Amino acid sequence: MPILPRPYPDEIVGSILLRGRRHLGLALKPFLTWVFQSRHGRSSCSFVLGPSLARVSSLCGLEPRELLVHHTVFPYIVAFLPAAQVERLERKLLLPQPRNPRSTAALAQNVLSSSPYRRYCPTCAREDQERYGETYWHRAHQLPAITLCTEHRTPLVQTSIRLAVTSSKAELSLPPPSGTAHQPAEASTAKALALLDSTARVLQKPLETVVNWCAQYQHMARVAGFVHPSGDLATGRLAEALFHYYGSEALAELQCEMNLASTQTWPALLLRPGNKQPTSVVRHVLLDAFLRSHQDDKPQHVVPRKRKYPTRDYVALDQLAATRLRSLLADVTAQGRRVTMSHLLHEIGIRSAYLHGSERFPRCHELLESFKRSDLSERQLGGREYWRRRLPSRWGLASSKRRRT
Numbered sequence: 001m002p003i004l005p006r007p008y009p010d011e012i013v014g015s016i017l018l019r020g021r022r023h024l025g026l027a028l029k030p031f032l033t034w035v036f037q038s039r040h041g042r043s044s045c046s047f048v049l050g051p052s053l054a055r056v057s058s059l060c061g062l063e064p065r066e067l068l069v070h071h072t073v074f075p076y077i078v079a080f081l082p083a084a085q086v087e088r089l090e091r092k093l094l095l096p097q098p099r100n101p102r103s104t105a106a107l108a109q110n111v112l113s114s115s116p117y118r119r120y121c122p123t124c125a126r127e128d129q130e131r132y133g134e135t136y137w138h139r140a141h142q143l144p145a146i147t148l149c150t151e152h153r154t155p156l157v158q159t160s161i162r163l164a165v166t167s168s169k170a171e172l173s174l175p176p177p178s179g180t181a182h183q184p185a186e187a188s189t190a191k192a193l194a195l196l197d198s199t200a201r202v203l204q205k206p207l208e209t210v211v212n213w214c215a216q217y218q219h220m221a222r223v224a225g226f227v228h229p230s231g232d233l234a235t236g237r238l239a240e241a242l243f244h245y246y247g248s249e250a251l252a253e254l255q256c257e258m259n260l261a262s263t264q265t266w267p268a269l270l271l272r273p274g275n276k277q278p279t280s281v282v283r284h285v286l287l288d289a290f291l292r293s294h295q296d297d298k299p300q301h302v303v304p305r306k307r308k309y310p311t312r313d314y315v316a317l318d319q320l321a322a323t324r325l326r327s328l329l330a331d332v333t334a335q336g337r338r339v340t341m342s343h344l345l346h347e348i349g350i351r352s353a354y355l356h357g358s359e360r361f362p363r364c365h366e367l368l369e370s371f372k373r374s375d376l377s378e379r380q381l382g383g384r385e386y387w388r389r390r391l392p393s394r395w396g397l398a399s400s401k402r403r404r405t
């Protein structure tokens with residue numbers, strides 16, 4: 001016979017325990033010690049995932065898997081993990097005596113790092129009070145990037161109560177039953193609704209369904225027009241547009257900052273096939289919501305690709321470089337310094353272009369050829385005069401010294 005109250009629709013596991021404690025009229029520590037059958041006493045428990053789910057489910061008359069899927073953040077956390085890993089985690093969490101509660105806490109961080117405080121919808125609270133005689137914490141309201149109620153589409157109220165655990169008196173409260181809902185500001189509504197829909201899609205995906213997210217994102221990015229004329233995806237441009245769409249402040253709050261100077265921004269990585277780097281769920285949600293809200297406005301995102309080989313006026317460039325080269329050679333001669341050709345080319349700024357096609361620089365070529373034969377050259381073609389005399393055999397010359405003997 002169940003001793004804890006039966007969960008309400010979408011009630012998060014921590015809220016079930018809070019109501020149970022209230023119904024039984026126990027203080028937190030004796031209550032948790034009893035629930036978790038802890039030998040040494042227990043004074044805190046996770047609010048969003050909870051260890052000993054098998055025990056809690058038996059106390060509130062549910063199947064363990066039902067509790068895991070409908071009353072914890074587990075489906076959200078594992079939505080983008082490989083099927084085998086999801087199965088392993090599920091088995092582990094539903095063990096009668098979980099072995100490592102720390103790993104559960106690490107798993108919950110995927111939600112908690114971007115959503116540290118509890119939220120509620122005033123309209124839901126009022127309706128719950130009327131319908132059930134008490135309020136409760138809804139799971140959907142606690143997920144990262146969510147600012148509107150799933151049902152009423154009005155702004156949620158963020159409290160200062162920690163979402164992570166229940167361990168103190170302040171964390172025992174339920175949402176206040178008589179609040180008033182505000183209308184959301186129109187400008188932010190479209191974005192907030194897109195995030196709401198993407199999050200709902202993640203949460204409702206059956207655990208065993210495998211989705212090729214990368215292919216989906218790539219398709220949506222193409223439809224949204226983030227394509228180079230060559231046909232490649234313009235991921236840099238997409239990352240930039242996403243950055244401006246959400247704004248740096250909102251992204252930082254969700255731990256989704258990015259460095260636009262890098263080609264490895266998280267949106268670019270999510271669009272890269274075969275990328276195995278683990279990333280937070282909220283990043284998938286942000287990308288999905290962004291792409292879905294850009295499915296109709298193609299043209300503005302078509303990015304002309306930079307020409308790989310810009311056409312240059314080589315005649316003018318050769319002339320300019322030759323002038324620089326002459327003055328550089330004059331300096332080097334005056335200083336009695338020996339330099340390499342590579343150094344000269346670098347100094348006059350045409351090294352790469354010259355090495356890829358010296359025929360485009362006839363003036364410089366002529367100057368450099370005579371430089372290579374001169375004593376100024378560090379690596380002289382055919383040997384410097386001094387060495388030609390000293391070691392004539394190296395260059396196939398008859399030795400004057402030998403002839404002398």
Ligand SMILES: [Zn+2]
Pocket residue numbers: 121122123124125149150151152153
């Ligand atoms: Zn609501």
